[in-house]
Amino acid sequence: MIRLEKRPQPSRVWSMATPLVAVLATMIAGGLLFAALGKNPVEAIRTIFWDPLFGEFAFYYRPQLLVKGAPLVLIAIGLSLGFRAGIWNIGAEGQYIMGAICGAGAGLAFYPADSALIFPLMVVAGALGGWAWAMIPAVLKTRFGTNEILVSLMLVYVAEQFLASVSLGLLKNPEGFGFPGSRNLQSWDAAHNAELITGTGMHWGVVAALIAVIFAYVLLNRHMLGYHIRLSGEAPRAARFAGVNPTRLVLFCLGTSGALAGLAGLFEVSGPSGQISIDFNVGYGFTAIIVAFLGRLHPVGILLAGGLMALTYIGGDIAQSNMGLPSAAIQVFQGMLLFFLLALDLLTNFRIALSKPEVV
Amino acid sequence: MTHPLLSLQGLTKAYPGVVANDQVSFDIGAGEVHALLGENGAGKSTLVKMIYGLVKPDSGTMLLRGEPYTPSEPRQARADGIAMVFQHFSLFDALNVAENIALGMENPPAMRDLASRIREVSETYGLPLDPYRTVGDLSAGERQRVEIIRCLLQDPKLLIMDEPTSVLTPQEVDILFQTLQKLRSEGTSILYISHKLEEIRTLCDHATILRLGKNVGECVPAETSARDMAEMMVGTALQTPERSGRAFGDVALDITGLSVPAPSAFGTALKNVHLTVRKGEILGIGGVAGNGQDELLGVLSGETLTTDDAVKLEGAPVGHLGPVARRRLGILAAPEERLGHAAAPDMSLTENAMLTAATREGLASRGFLKWGLAQEFAEKVIERFDVRTPGPQNAARSLSGGNLQKFVIGREVLQSPEVLVVNQPTWGVDAAAAAAIRQSLLDLAAGGTAVICISQDLDELMEIADSFAALNEGRLSAPRPTTGLSVDEIGLMMGGAHGMEVAHV
Incomplete structure (x- = not known):
């Protein structure tokens, strides 16, 4: 009989090893899935994990890795602060949209001026937009005790409607022949979040994501505020005893995650995407939740997890187009990754013990 | 048969x-x-x-x-x-x-x-x-x-x-x-x-x-x-804590007319509590569990805020100050619930040392944490209070209840408080360690600290307290000197037997 025994304290080895084991288990189970679909499993796994990095067309895919990974990491870092403290912001997608709208709107108000101040202004406006959107669940929670999970999630749908509205109205390109969507910021130098080094995919969003990782690492490990965040998540009553003000913590965590999501939206709209349009958001805000957990809410882990997630997206796309794998199979594959991670997570706190069934 | x-x-x-x-x-x-x-x-x-x-x-x-x-x-x-x-x-x-x-x-x-x-x-x-x-x-x-x-x-x-x-x-x-x-x-x-x-x-x-x-x-x-x-x-000969004759100083902490509503449906409201404790005095507070002990500790530690002058430290109002500000002034507390209240179960002892000692021991400057100093402090607590653990990097929940209790009490005692409030300081602790904890409270009082010891162990209170009061449904009886107090009197202060009136039908 297999039993689970609680470890006296969390195993350090397993907390490091589970992500790797989970990836391996996903490869094996995914390989079986692809084989059952009649595809060569080795080739499929290679296409997903190897080709984007070292394949023939890697020069094209590697920059994509940064472009897709940066918003995931930036949003996930913000979310992880709240998740650590037991504050669940599920609405990063909405904050991402609002950041993009506010940032793009602030820039477009000055069109077609040419000033070096426009892009910084847009960055600030983007962060503020995401922050303000996250403040709605924060204030409702602290003042009236509402559930931030529901409020932040529902505000995603409000933000989507708002996005459609401005794409068709307020921010619509006057020279766009009536098509929905704003002016393309890529063709306006003052507002364009261009590649910093051509051909690398490195834009300001990538820089911001790296800064956020370092900032979060220092905050959580070296600063009282980060210590209070961890304490609140692990033992709320002990946190009160230590003198943590729960209201201030909710405002900080939701505000920070909103601002970072807003920044991610702004860097996306002014760079890779280029314009505000009805289908501007592609689910980064939701995927970032997975990234945050995949990286076990640790800044460095999130950096790696963001990269891995971006890799499976790009590799999945390649596998779809080159091998004809159905997109549902790719989604199952990505789902497996999270599934195995959460399942193996158990080993951090428990050990598996084999014992003979007790004779009754 | x-x-x-x-x-x-x-x-x-x-x-x-x-x-x-x-x-x-x-x-x-x-x-x-x-x-x-x-x-x-x-x-x-x-x-x-x-x-x-x-x-x-x-x-x-x-x-x-x-x-x-x-x-x-x-x-x-x-x-x-x-x-x-x-x-x-x-x-x-x-x-x-x-x-x-x-x-x-x-x-x-x-x-x-x-x-x-x-x-x-x-x-x-x-x-x-x-x-x-x-x-x-x-x-x-x-x-x-x-x-x-x-x-x-x-x-x-x-x-x-x-x-x-x-x-x-x-x-x-x-x-x-x-x-x-x-x-x-x-x-x-x-x-x-x-x-x-x-x-x-x-x-x-x-x-x-x-x-x-x-x-x-x-x-x-x-x-x-x-x-x-x-x-x-x-298994060994027991050591009884020594209490030496102590002179009490000025009033260190006093509570006047404090009333706090119950924090939850099955919590206890504090009703018109008066309490004074002088420097060097140990005030024992008895009472059956659930009569307001947790709530009283919350009011003293600063987890529950009250009006400014309901709680006074050396005459200065502190009722509106949170736990950190109170620690700075020297009011320290050790709650009853070790795991989850006094200590975070999954955090190491070093991190748990940071929990209450950051202010007084200077473990942080401008918000940045000095983990080296925190570890030294945790090691000091472990050594002085004989906490049995491989080291300060171990998680709090890996310690046995008694050892964690020694750590929690030691963490506060070693910060040399002006006023120390403890709730059930020796609950679940073996006799030898309990004696050591009681001795440390007595030593602290001898050094001029005002100690409030909330406990359900009457023998413990009789052993160390100078005066005794009892909590009963959120009301605190008037404190009386412990010398000469009989068990019957104590029982009556604790509210007698609940439902006694129908006991012998």
Whole structure:
């Protein structure tokens, strides 16, 4: 009989090893899935994990890795602060949209001026937009005790409607022949979040994501505020005893995650995407939740997890187009990754013990 | 038929890393009150769980009236006439007494019949209890009666009681003892678990003493001194804390007319509490659990804020200050609940040192944490308070209850507080460590610290406190000097026996 025994304290080895084991288990189970679909499993796994990095067309895919990974990491870092403290912001997608709208709107108000101040202004406006959107669940929670999970999630749908509205109205390109969507910021130098080094995919969003990782690492490990965040998540009553003000913590965590999501939206709209349009958001805000957990809410882990997630997206796309794998199979594959991670997570706190069934 | 009721032979149970019971053998005769004595962690709980069918022994046999007895689950143990009253009650606050009892029965009778049977049993055994009262409104003593009556309805041959008096006032203890004696006279055996020696001496016919999982001796409690039994339990000679004559200084902390509403539906409101403690004085606050102890500690530690001048430190209002500001001024506290309140279970001892010591020990500057200093401080606590752990990097929950308690108390004591508030400072701690903790509180007071010690252990309060007050339903009695205070007076201060007026119908 297999039993689970609680470890006296969390195993350090397993907390490091589970992500790797989970990836391996996903490869094996995914390989079986692809084989059952009649595809060569080795080739499929290679296409997903190897080709984007070292394949023939890697020069094209590697920059994509940064472009897709940066918003995931930036949003996930913000979310992880709240998740650590037991504050669940599920609405990063909405904050991402609002950041993009506010940032793009602030820039477009000055069109077609040419000033070096426009892009910084847009960055600030983007962060503020995401922050303000996250403040709605924060204030409702602290003042009236509402559930931030529901409020932040529902505000995603409000933000989507708002996005459609401005794409068709307020921010619509006057020279766009009536098509929905704003002016393309890529063709306006003052507002364009261009590649910093051509051909690398490195834009300001990538820089911001790296800064956020370092900032979060220092905050959580070296600063009282980060210590209070961890304490609140692990033992709320002990946190009160230590003198943590729960209201201030909710405002900080939701505000920070909103601002970072807003920044991610702004860097996306002014760079890779280029314009505000009805289908501007592609689910980064939701995927970032997975990234945050995949990286076990640790800044460095999130950096790696963001990269891995971006890799499976790009590799999945390649596998779809080159091998004809159905997109549902790719989604199952990505789902497996999270599934195995959460399942193996158990080993951090428990050990598996084999014992003979007790004779009754 | 000369078989004892229950005979244990060579019972052994090992858990990973610890042998909870090692070759334990003893007999319980019919109609005998048998004490099982031992410190926390001596293996008493494991042993009774084996008898009650909750845990299966690794080896050894049990004989019930001479027949092999191997209960695979509590239901079977109950069917064989063995009942148990647990230390922690498993009752639903929102249901009434009869409903709670019906929930634990295999085939509950109609509610009206059950209620009349409850009345009958409660009157027969002098345990007054109204079957239709909501459990959430009952005192701890009354809740225990619910558990006892639940057992008595099964007409048990052996009743196991796990530390039954820890939640009772002295008068309630008297009522309980009368009930147990009546049961004994009817031929019911009782296995009575405790570490309170005096009550074992008055109640029990026979005692088995466990130490580190082994049966280290048996005695007839009435003929053995409490000190001898204690030394058998601990294995070494006991050191009694020394209290030297101390002169009290000025008033350090005072509370005037403090009223705080209950924090939750089943919490306790504090009502018009007055309290003064001088420098160098130890004020003991007694009372049955759940009468406002947690709430009072919250008000003192700063977790619950009040009006400015409801709480004053050396005359200056501090009622509106949070925990950090109070620590800066020297008011430190150690709450009762170790895991989750005084310490974060999954954090290391170093991180837990940071929890309360950051301000006074200078473990942070401009918000940045100095982990090196925190670790040094944690090591100092571990060394000075003899905390048994491989090192400060270990998680708080890996420590045994007593060791963590030593860490939690040591963390506050070593910060040299002006006022120290402790709740249940030696709960679950072995006798030697308890003596060390009490001594450290006495030493602190000798150095001029005002100490408020909230505890349910009256012996402890009598041993160290200079004055005594009791909490009863959120009200604090006027403090009185402990010297010359009798047990009866203390009991009355604690509110006497809840429901005494119907005790002898």
